[in-house]
Amino acid sequence: MINKSSPIPIYHQLEERIKTEIEEGSLKSGDLLPSEREYAETFKISRMTVRQAISNLVSNGYVYRKKGTGTFVSQKKFEQILPGLTSFTEDMKRRGMVPSNELVEFSILPAPEEVAHALDIKNSESVYKIERIRLADNFPMALETTFVSKHRIEGITEEIAHTSLYEYFESTLNLNIDHATQLIESSIINSEEKKLLHMKTGDPVLLIQRTTYLDDGTPLEFVKSVYRADRYRFMIDMKR
Amino acid sequence: MINKSSPIPIYHQLEERIKTEIEEGSLKSGDLLPSEREYAETFKISRMTVRQAISNLVSNGYVYRKKGTGTFVSQKKFEQILPGLTSFTEDMKRRGMVPSNELVEFSILPAPEEVAHALDIKNSESVYKIERIRLADNFPMALETTFVSKHRIEGITEEIAHTSLYEYFESTLNLNIDHATQLIESSIINSEEKKLLHMKTGDPVLLIQRTTYLDDGTPLEFVKSVYRADRYRFMIDMKR
DNA sequence: GAGTGGTCTAGACCACCCC
DNA sequence: GGGTGGTCTAGACCACTCC
The missing domain is CATH 3.40.1410.10 (Chorismate lyase-like)
Incomplete structure (x- = not known):
């Protein structure tokens, strides 16, 4: 699942993993994600690394954070995701x-x-x-x-x-x-x-x-x- | 310059400080910024905090990073900066x-x-x-x-x-x-x-x-x- | 009070760039 | 080789939310 000796950064591996879970439906719109501390312990990585992964998902609109409550999957419909600047x-x-x-x-x-x-x-x-x-x-x-x-x-x-x-x-x-x-x-x-x-x-x-x-x-x-x-x-x- | 006991996060204070330097011209387009380690030592803060400040400036287009080289002020003309979504x-x-x-x-x-x-x-x-x-x-x-x-x-x-x-x-x-x-x-x-x-x-x-x-x-x-x-x-x- | 995200520290090793 | 940004750790305290 997470390969620490891979040349691919850990935060990126986790990011892709969560993204896949959202796209494949095991994490649905509105669902609460495991907490950052939970991810850190599950994969034996630092919480800051987890935060970096989740921050990227927030930027891309996959999830959003609520202070004191948790991180949730956005309602966005990914089949109609709009890319940025294109030729x-x-x-x-x-x-x-x-x-x-x-x-x-x-x-x-x-x-x-x-x-x-x-x-x-x-x-x-x-x-x-x-x-x-x-x-x-x-x-x-x-x-x-x-x-x-x-x-x-x-x-x-x-x-x-x-x-x-x-x-x-x-x-x-x-x-x-x-x-x-x-x-x-x-x-x-x-x-x-x-x-x-x-x-x-x-x-x-x-x-x-x-x-x-x-x-x-x-x-x-x-x-x-x-x-x-x-x-x-x-x-x-x-x-x- | 940087007030550690302020309720305003340190990374945000540093961010505003650098932004002001760019807008007022003491940092000009193409200029090399002090390195992250330099900022950290100057203000007696952690390098990760400096990185958070600079990452935000990168997102907003004020500066850009070059691996192994340094962080530079963008060429962008800030007088014509375009805002995001507006009413x-x-x-x-x-x-x-x-x-x-x-x-x-x-x-x-x-x-x-x-x-x-x-x-x-x-x-x-x-x-x-x-x-x-x-x-x-x-x-x-x-x-x-x-x-x-x-x-x-x-x-x-x-x-x-x-x-x-x-x-x-x-x-x-x-x-x-x-x-x-x-x-x-x-x-x-x-x-x-x-x-x-x-x-x-x-x-x-x-x-x-x-x-x-x-x-x-x-x-x-x-x-x-x-x-x-x-x-x-x-x-x-x-x-x- | 327990759990969450937000901020912050003081280190570390890496790949990369330039001299 | 020395400096830079990129990644990562293992802690810490805070404000906030919910019960």
């Missing part, structure tokens, strides 16, 4: 669709004002511009334009633009994407985008501007997206 | 506007299907229905319909509906609002809402459906909102 590719896969891209433009140019500001670089600096139609099950869902500082990130190719940029950033470059700010607004499709997305005048679209940051706070990419409102709804979970 | 009232105040409400409907009725599902109650159960035009600087921004289980929450009055429901939940009832899921989509104004928001046919709107939860996972309220797209853009910050 288009991940998003569509999660919705059970097959994502693909059509490259509209791949170029390197001096950063436009708005882009330079978002990426916190000078106007003269070179950026990649990657414009793609993003499809799900071969149906156009969005038009997405990504800007990345060429000085910060090297080696983006058309090849990579055809798959997932996030995967390239994280798996190949080993960058730690930490968070993103997004500006979401409702609008009407404009004439340029109309054809690319197979829409007609007056159709509503969801405009999303995203700036993605690494854990040290450096902006990684600036993305402007136009989503077909009839095909795409944005879902988020926010902490108070 | 309309808080949101507008933060944007420098004066929020107000116009009550359109205040009633108690059996929960419609969609509402019952969101609040996890039976169809027959009574719910408050509070429909309000939400104004900023006396200009209509949104039409908002809130549903709250009458069985769970008692004592909502028209009086309260004229101010802030969140304030009532948190300050008066001492409820802990934990998080909310939101479904955001782009649409075109419909004929019923057109007049109330002073809009015309074909104008784009932002539709937001929100379910707010307490820390034990109980749904507190279900809200459907229609925002004027020309006046309102939604801004969020998401963790990866």
Whole structure:
């Protein structure tokens, strides 16, 4: 159950164990968990280690603590758990669709004002511009334009633009994407985008501007997206 | 600097101290913080207590840790920090506007299907229905319909509906609002809402459906909102 | 009063990074 | 090799809740 000589931290083993019990139903919504001291004695580990495991479960919304009373399983429905920041590719896969891209433009140019500001670089600096139609099950869902500082990130190719940029950033470059700010607004499709997305005048679209940051706070990419409102709804979970 | 006999936890005092140093500029973006052992010795406290303070700062995005190297101040621009889940009232105040409400409907009725599902109650159960035009600087921004289980929450009055429901939940009832899921989509104004928001046919709107939860996972309220797209853009910050 | 989570201590060993 | 954060221990006292 808990392997003390494993390279996997004990708190993480306990965390996964409890998580499994919740997901498999042996711990149900509203149930009282064993106390921290009980866990500590059962597994012959320190109470502080137990606390670290439970604190992580609290952060992830699996359980909540009540002072002087105990720790309980949350009511949350885990089948509809919402992930945090996701890429288009991940998003569509999660919705059970097959994502693909059509490259509209791949170029390197001096950063436009708005882009330079978002990426916190000078106007003269070179950026990649990657414009793609993003499809799900071969149906156009969005038009997405990504800007990345060429000085910060090297080696983006058309090849990579055809798959997932996030995967390239994280798996190949080993960058730690930490968070993103997004500006979401409702609008009407404009004439340029109309054809690319197979829409007609007056159709509503969801405009999303995203700036993605690494854990040290450096902006990684600036993305402007136009989503077909009839095909795409944005879902988020926010902490108070 | 650090008062050990204060009722305020030591980790929280240290946390606030470091936060102040960052905000006032004595610790700048990219700066290396004193090591955990250094803090511990300086303030004659345990390293675990220091770690608790720094862990909270990491969660809030103020600093980040690099294994084997140290802890650094993030690049984040704190003047534009984005808060988490906010109410309309808080949101507008933060944007420098004066929020107000116009009550359109205040009633108690059996929960419609969609509402019952969101609040996890039976169809027959009574719910408050509070429909309000939400104004900023006396200009209509949104039409908002809130549903709250009458069985769970008692004592909502028209009086309260004229101010802030969140304030009532948190300050008066001492409820802990934990998080909310939101479904955001782009649409075109419909004929019923057109007049109330002073809009015309074909104008784009932002539709937001929100379910707010307490820390034990109980749904507190279900809200459907229609925002004027020309006046309102939604801004969020998401963790990866 | 007994049990719970919240805070705190004074150590320890590890893997990792940089010199 | 020396310093850093990551993990872990075996205690302790507190405030709080419930009986």
